[in-house]
Amino acid sequence: MSVIGDYFIVFWGFLLLGLMAIGGFFMFRKFLKQLPKEDGKSLMDWERYYVDQTKHMWGEKEKLFLEELVSPVPELFRDVARQKIASKIGEVALQKEMDIISEDIIIEGYIIATPKRDHKFLRKKLKQKNIDLTPYEPFFNMSKENYNDNWQDNYKR
Known part of the structure; x- marks a missing residue:
């Protein structure tokens, strides 16, 4: 076998x-999100809970606004990002005892749900x-x- 063939096999092995x-x-990251916390529910359980509790609060205009805000997220990760952001928006709405999801709640929840490095895209879109x-x-x-774990305490300040 030639030297090029040997390099190709090594390259292919490292690539795989x-x-x-x-x-x-x-x-593994998804597995960690499924592990139950101290309260017996996982992060994904809480995300589903907040989305389910606030489904009826979303209007068509607000859904389109959220879609517009998550549009910079690569399509491969957009569903996961939308779920996480919508759950945080729902959590904020429930904390504030709102009856509907407003544009203010969407923006606030989006900011809380996303890391600081993604805020430049949100600022630009807004x-x-x-x-x-x-x-x-x-x-x-x-x-x-x-505000990752105790954002409610920081939010109240």
């Missing part, structure tokens, strides 16, 4: 191992829609680490 490692990483960002600056100024 790399792809399997990437797939395994994402499968500026395109001529939405004033001033009321939302406190949420933008928080870092993901500050």
Whole structure:
């Protein structure tokens, strides 16, 4: 066998191992989200709970607004992002005892649900829609680490 054939086999082996490692990483992350926490429910259970509890609160206009906001997310991850963001929006709406999901609640929940690095896309999209960002600056100024687990406590301040 030639030297090029040997290199091809080695390259192909590393490529397959790399792809399997990437797939395994994402499968493991999903597995971790399914593990029950102290309250007996997993993160995914809570996400489904908040979405189910607030389904009736969403209007068509609000659904389209959320779709527009998640449009910069790559299509492969968009469903997961939409689920996570919609659940956080629902959680905020329930915390505030709202009857409907408003544009303000969507923006607030979106900011809380997304990491700081994604906020530039949200800012750009909101500026395109001529939405004033001033009321939302406190949420933008928080870092993901500050409101990941105990965002309610930080929110009340």
